[in-house]
Amino acid sequence: MGPRELSLPMRVVPPDPAGLPAEVTIWEVGARDGLQNEGETVPLDVKLEFLGRLADAGLAVLEATSFVHPKWVPQLADAAELIDGLDQAPGVRYPVLVPNERGLDRALDAKVRDIAIFAAASETFARRNLNSGFDEQFAMFEPVVGRAVGEGIAVRGYLSMCFGDPWEGPVPVEQVVAAGKRLLEMGCHQLSLGDTIGVATPGHVEALLRAFVASGVGVDELAVHFHDTYGQALTNTATALRHGVSTVDSSAGGLGGCPYAKSATGNLATEDLVWMLDGLGIQHGVDLDKLVDTSVWMAERLGRPSPSRVVKALSS
Amino acid sequence: MGPRELSLPMRVVPPDPAGLPAEVTIWEVGARDGLQNEGETVPLDVKLEFLGRLADAGLAVLEATSFVHPKWVPQLADAAELIDGLDQAPGVRYPVLVPNERGLDRALDAKVRDIAIFAAASETFARRNLNSGFDEQFAMFEPVVGRAVGEGIAVRGYLSMCFGDPWEGPVPVEQVVAAGKRLLEMGCHQLSLGDTIGVATPGHVEALLRAFVASGVGVDELAVHFHDTYGQALTNTATALRHGVSTVDSSAGGLGGCPYAKSATGNLATEDLVWMLDGLGIQHGVDLDKLVDTSVWMAERLGRPSPSRVVKALSS
Numbered sequence: 001m002g003p004r005e006l007s008l009p010m011r012v013v014p015p016d017p018a019g020l021p022a023e024v025t026i027w028e029v030g031a032r033d034g035l036q037n038e039g040e041t042v043p044l045d046v047k048l049e050f051l052g053r054l055a056d057a058g059l060a061v062l063e064a065t066s067f068v069h070p071k072w073v074p075q076l077a078d079a080a081e082l083i084d085g086l087d088q089a090p091g092v093r094y095p096v097l098v099p100n101e102r103g104l105d106r107a108l109d110a111k112v113r114d115i116a117i118f119a120a121a122s123e124t125f126a127r128r129n130l131n132s133g134f135d136e137q138f139a140m141f142e143p144v145v146g147r148a149v150g151e152g153i154a155v156r157g158y159l160s161m162c163f164g165d166p167w168e169g170p171v172p173v174e175q176v177v178a179a180g181k182r183l184l185e186m187g188c189h190q191l192s193l194g195d196t197i198g199v200a201t202p203g204h205v206e207a208l209l210r211a212f213v214a215s216g217v218g219v220d221e222l223a224v225h226f227h228d229t230y231g232q233a234l235t236n237t238a239t240a241l242r243h244g245v246s247t248v249d250s251s252a253g254g255l256g257g258c259p260y261a262k263s264a265t266g267n268l269a270t271e272d273l274v275w276m277l278d279g280l281g282i283q284h285g286v287d288l289d290k291l292v293d294t295s296v297w298m299a300e301r302l303g304r305p306s307p308s309r310v311v312k313a314l315s316s
Numbered sequence: 317m318g319p320r321e322l323s324l325p326m327r328v329v330p331p332d333p334a335g336l337p338a339e340v341t342i343w344e345v346g347a348r349d350g351l352q353n354e355g356e357t358v359p360l361d362v363k364l365e366f367l368g369r370l371a372d373a374g375l376a377v378l379e380a381t382s383f384v385h386p387k388w389v390p391q392l393a394d395a396a397e398l399i400d401g402l403d404q405a406p407g408v409r410y411p412v413l414v415p416n417e418r419g420l421d422r423a424l425d426a427k428v429r430d431i432a433i434f435a436a437a438s439e440t441f442a443r444r445n446l447n448s449g450f451d452e453q454f455a456m457f458e459p460v461v462g463r464a465v466g467e468g469i470a471v472r473g474y475l476s477m478c479f480g481d482p483w484e485g486p487v488p489v490e491q492v493v494a495a496g497k498r499l500l501e502m503g504c505h506q507l508s509l510g511d512t513i514g515v516a517t518p519g520h521v522e523a524l525l526r527a528f529v530a531s532g533v534g535v536d537e538l539a540v541h542f543h544d545t546y547g548q549a550l551t552n553t554a555t556a557l558r559h560g561v562s563t564v565d566s567s568a569g570g571l572g573g574c575p576y577a578k579s580a581t582g583n584l585a586t587e588d589l590v591w592m593l594d595g596l597g598i599q600h601g602v603d604l605d606k607l608v609d610t611s612v613w614m615a616e617r618l619g620r621p622s623p624s625r626v627v628k629a630l631s632s
Contacts, residue, residue: 198629200595201591201592201594201595201596202554202592202595202596203595203596203597204595228625229625229629230588230591230625230626230629231550231585231588231591231624231625231626232550232588232591232592232595234547234548234550234551235550235551235554235592238518238551238554238555239554269547272546272547272548275517275546275547275548276517276518276548276551278517279516279517279518279519279520279548280517280518280519281519308547309544309545309546309547310546310547313514313545313546
């Protein structure tokens with residue numbers, strides 16, 4: 001007799017859950033952050049099936065696409081068609097990325113009611129990714145957030161390069177907090193702190209979260225967004241959970257990758273996150289088997305295996 | 317201009333290092349745990365060069381081989397020749413695995429002064445891996461430890477399946493603590509708590525460490541040994557560090573894999589551990605560039621890429 005199929009992950013609630021949230025909202029970014037750097041554009045019908053499967057697996061927030069100009073992100077040039085073709089599941093949110101007022105116009109035309117803007121915590125990345133100065137980016141976002149909030153649309157603020165920037169090196173904690181507060185004061189309901197190139201470690205995460213809280217920002221206004229370039233994504237996420245953060249960005253199968261990071265390793269894999277949450281007894285609402293099936297299916301579409309350890313283990 | 321070479325990992329000491337050790341001893345298991353399940357036996361000269369490179373990279377404890385009967389682990393059948401051919405670096409320890417008195421005899425003949433025994437925390441794994449009952453295994457190890465300690469040889473006790481067992485499911489914390497204490501009372505100077513199939517999560521790690529400490533065992537007597545089957549190895553290790561554990565088992569390049577685990581994913585990669593320790597400002601003595609070069613070299617010998625994220629990122 002071989003080893004039996006374990007009913008794993010085992011749920012073992014820690015004796016002292018010190019600061020851990022009872023429930024985590026997984027902000028699934030696979031369809032947007034995961035696919036935006038694909039060499040070959042994924043066909044619209046595959047994207048739609050992907051989103052349908054993710055909703056069926058229990059994910060309640062699905063970042064669907066981006067209304068960035070197709071010249072910059074041709075992989076998501078079908079944003080309007082995607083929103084139009086989307087069979088929105090009840091209770092599921094489908095936020096989209098909006099870079100500027102033109103993008104907001106397109107999103108509003110498509111009847112989107114949930115958006116995210118994408119700011120930079122460093123001067124160089126603001127210039128390179130937004131073609132704007134560090135201070136000027138806020139002037140660019142202000143009318144976007146103002147108009148959206150005025151229409152009752154929820155706006156999330158992404159802040160990228162919160163830990164290190166490939167041109168500048170370490171990004172000072174005070175600079176990140178100052179930038180984040182400007183986004184919140186502008187009207188964003190939530191700030192997603194992005195480790196765009198994957199260089200954060202747990203002490204740095206702790207330092208940044210403490211600095212935000214010390215500046216008056218509530219942990220309930222913060223989300224974390226880690227990339228696994230150096231294998232630290234889950235550990236950094238666990239650190240954030242211990243500090244009370246309860247919204248975590250991740251990508252089904254670990255899809256994605258930052259063109260400025262050295263390797264193609266992508267976002268924190270949703271499956272690896274779910275495994276840990278299960279072990280900690282933290283609620284998340286996701287059916288792991290369905291999610292793994294979805295990532296295996298998507299890996300076949302993309303022609304390469306998922307980098308998620310859980311996907312590998314449960315599909316082998 | 318492209319992104320510059322970052323002098324990373326960035327050292328960011330947490331504002332509240334709460335319980336973190338100032339220094340960590342990395343118990344490098346690549347040459348033993350990493351190679352013992354290889355489909356093709358690695359040639360002796362490659363093993364010797366591997367150990368030489370690891371010592372040169374600053375690793376101070378190199379588990380070198382195993383004196384298990386060659387019938388069971390043919391990959392390490394050259395244990396005596398390896399020890400004989402080893403150019404031992406000053407200040408570096410080269411422990412070997414010893415399963416029983418016959419193995420101890422062979423190790424003593426080879427002039428080994430540092431050994432480890434390998435016990436099971438579950439009844440089924442004791443039967444399957446040691447061909448012994450749970451209680452009987454201690455009777456088997458007693459003369460091994462007794463004779464070794466009598467000769468002034470340091471004995472480490474591995475305890476495998478400390479979290480879950482592929483046949484029994486979750487292994488009760490009390491059972492693990494009881495087994496571990498028997499090994500310590502027998503004369504082992506250190507206990508390495510093994511998650512042989514990679515199913516542990518941070519709350520479970522915390523529960524087990526607290527139970528050991530509550531039973532009177534000092535954290536300085538404990539080491540942790542995680543496999544990355546479900547992507548949890550580094551997170552579990554970080555949890556152990558926060559509870560004061562300062563000896564961590566890992567494998568260069570993430571070599572290894574348990575034949576009872578579902579996927580081929582191996583041990584915690586030493587490189588990914590070093591990256592985190594650097595970020596936390598914890599001393600470890602390892603030269604990361606040399607270590608990555610070694611893992612890339614070994615990956616070429618084995619004909620497949622290292623699963624370590626850091627190796628991938630720094631060698632791409």
